[in-house]
Amino acid sequence: MFDPTVARLTYRGLLGRRRVFLLSGLPLLLLVIAALVRATVGADDAVTANLLTGFGVATMVPLIGVIAGTGAIAPEIEDGSVLYLLAKPLKRPTIIVSKLIVAIGVSVVFTAVPMLLAGFVLNGNSGQLAVAFAVASALASVAYSALFLLLGTVTRHAVVIGLVYALIWEALVGSVVPGARVLSVQQWGLSLAERIAADGTGVSSSVGPVAGVVLLVVVTVLGGWFAGRKLRTLSPQAGEA
Amino acid sequence: MNTPNTPPDARAAGTGAPAGVAPGTGDSAASIHDIGYRNYTGRRLGGGYILRSLLVQTLRGVYGLGRSAKSKVLPMCLFAVMVLPAAIVVAVTVVTEASDLPLSQSEYVLTMQPVIGIFLAAAAPQAISLDLRHRTTPLYFSRPLERSEYVTAKYGALAAALFVFTAVPAVVLYAGALLAKLDFADQTGNFALGLVMCALFSVLHAGIAAAIAAHTPRRGFGVAGVIVAFTVPYFLVSALQGIAWDQDALGVTGWIGLASPGSLMDGIQATFLGGGSTFPGGRTPPLGEGAVYLLLTAALIAGSYFLLLRRYRKAGL
Numbered sequence: 001m002f003d004p005t006v007a008r009l010t011y012r013g014l015l016g017r018r019r020v021f022l023l024s025g026l027p028l029l030l031l032v033i034a035a036l037v038r039a040t041v042g043a044d045d046a047v048t049a050n051l052l053t054g055f056g057v058a059t060m061v062p063l064i065g066v067i068a069g070t071g072a073i074a075p076e077i078e079d080g081s082v083l084y085l086l087a088k089p090l091k092r093p094t095i096i097v098s099k100l101i102v103a104i105g106v107s108v109v110f111t112a113v114p115m116l117l118a119g120f121v122l123n124g125n126s127g128q129l130a131v132a133f134a135v136a137s138a139l140a141s142v143a144y145s146a147l148f149l150l151l152g153t154v155t156r157h158a159v160v161i162g163l164v165y166a167l168i169w170e171a172l173v174g175s176v177v178p179g180a181r182v183l184s185v186q187q188w189g190l191s192l193a194e195r196i197a198a199d200g201t202g203v204s205s206s207v208g209p210v211a212g213v214v215l216l217v218v219v220t221v222l223g224g225w226f227a228g229r230k231l232r233t234l235s236p237q238a239g240e241a
Numbered sequence: 242m243n244t245p246n247t248p249p250d251a252r253a254a255g256t257g258a259p260a261g262v263a264p265g266t267g268d269s270a271a272s273i274h275d276i277g278y279r280n281y282t283g284r285r286l287g288g289g290y291i292l293r294s295l296l297v298q299t300l301r302g303v304y305g306l307g308r309s310a311k312s313k314v315l316p317m318c319l320f321a322v323m324v325l326p327a328a329i330v331v332a333v334t335v336v337t338e339a340s341d342l343p344l345s346q347s348e349y350v351l352t353m354q355p356v357i358g359i360f361l362a363a364a365a366p367q368a369i370s371l372d373l374r375h376r377t378t379p380l381y382f383s384r385p386l387e388r389s390e391y392v393t394a395k396y397g398a399l400a401a402a403l404f405v406f407t408a409v410p411a412v413v414l415y416a417g418a419l420l421a422k423l424d425f426a427d428q429t430g431n432f433a434l435g436l437v438m439c440a441l442f443s444v445l446h447a448g449i450a451a452a453i454a455a456h457t458p459r460r461g462f463g464v465a466g467v468i469v470a471f472t473v474p475y476f477l478v479s480a481l482q483g484i485a486w487d488q489d490a491l492g493v494t495g496w497i498g499l500a501s502p503g504s505l506m507d508g509i510q511a512t513f514l515g516g517g518s519t520f521p522g523g524r525t526p527p528l529g530e531g532a533v534y535l536l537l538t539a540a541l542i543a544g545s546y547f548l549l550l551r552r553y554r555k556a557g558l
Contacts, residue, residue: 018462026473033477037484047484054480059473067465078461159461160363163468168355 027114062166069148093228127198140189146223299398327410331417346435365450366463403443448545474501486521
């Protein structure tokens with residue numbers, strides 16, 4: 001189910017050239033802001049939770065998910081080179097699983113590690129906040145990767161739709177409209193952060209940890225499975241008309 | 242404005258030479274054989290005409306006019322999403338018989354920023370990156386079209402498209418306010434300020450989006466770049482302002498607001514255009530800070546224009 005060559009190609013496509021700047025820009029920004037806030041405000045649990053939720057989980061994690069998830073497959077479909085990959089004697093689900101694993105790996109590394117570092121910079125992991133947010137963003141990254149990989153196989157406008165979903169739904173609707181929160185990857189990830197973090201640190205989620213993890217697993221598996229199905233019947237189209 | 246190079250009859254009347262012989266060379270041996278093709282004797286339209294055509298063409302293209310039905314779906318849907326809430330606001334005002342619109346035109350623009358961001362992210366790469374992708378820019382520059390004229394046409398078209406996008410709901414709000422028999426002078430003043438806001442908003446945002454879109458031939462990168470450039474700083478500013486508010490450091494929120502185009506517009510409309518700011522605590526930046534906001538906006542507009550000019554300096558691209 002895992003093909004090292006496909007994985008290597010995907011990995012090089014993801015971290016090649018300009019994408020690596022795009023991927024590392026946001027985590028660097030988070031760390032810089034964290035350092036600035038620590039220097040001016042000092043260690044404070046509420047501020048830490050506020051910043052890591054508002055900028056970290058609501059903005060950075062979905063964006064990295066979009067870049068890694070769609071970047072793993074969408075460019076190949078767009079420029080038609082996916083045909084050469086599909087022509088190899090590999091099962092389509094194998095291709096998807098390999099690409100998904102790479103996308104998950106890349107997005108987890110680029111979200112969980114900076115979140116952990118930012119957490120330590122901001123308040124030295126007091127109240128287990130750094131660990132909590134690192135776990136939350138790692139889990140959310142897994143689901144986002146599967147979701148956006150699926151999106152990459154379904155539509156040629158994967159990046160646009162993914163960004164709209166990530167920024168409008170997750171960051172705006174998911175933070176404001178109470179009912180929509182239950183259907184937001186961000187909240188599922190935060191459910192575990194709420195469990196890990198000490199009480200009274202201001203980390204809250206609208207779903208329970210068990211439900212959150214179950215939903216994350218369901219979305220990831222379904223997304224991967226459906227992307228595999230989709231790749232079977234993929235008909236490459238010409239470029240933008 | 243576009244004087245013809247040669248008036249239609251000048252040649253024939255002047256020398257009596259057969260059409261096709263370049264004027265001035267007479268009938269020496271160095272003449273081109275006249276094999277009977279007709280010359281173009283119409284008006285020669287210069288760069289100004291191309292600029293206007295390119296502007297109109299781009300403006301229409303942004304809304305999908307003159308393109309396939311599929312290209313019309315996204316801009317038209319977004320346009321509907323942009324205008325509908327204005328109609329709802331008007332309906333609520335009429336039904337509740339309120340004495341004023343629940344939110345002014347300039348506040349409306351700021352509220353609808355996510356929709357505007359998506360519209361611009363779809364429009365700018367379509368209008369600008371695709372010329373690079375399909376290598377049509379050298380064709381444009383092989384015409385009597387200056388680099389600055391190309392940039393002006395593209396930038397202007399994008400800004401105009403965005404102005405239409407933001408000003409139509411403002412007109413809807415104004416019309417609704419008049420229909421609800423709100424105070425005429427009040428509403429007209431607000432409307433005028435709202436239009437100023439729309440214009441400033443359009444020019445600033447179109448400039449940033451155009452500068453980003455011009456630096457990549459890939460549509461996907463352009464879209465992602467534009468959305469990220471507008472939203473990430475905005476969320477960052479909101480998060481930092483929230484922290485400053487928690488720390489009772491209200492004075493800092495104004496300076497933090499300089500860091501994103503959205504909050505920049507917010508500060509300007511709060512200071513100069515009589516709207517309420519969405520900064521924490523509803524704080525209005527004082528006049529001094531407001532001037533810095535204006536200066537930075539002007540610098541950003543000029544900066545994106547010069548960035549565009551510099552981008553097209555190399556003809557090969």
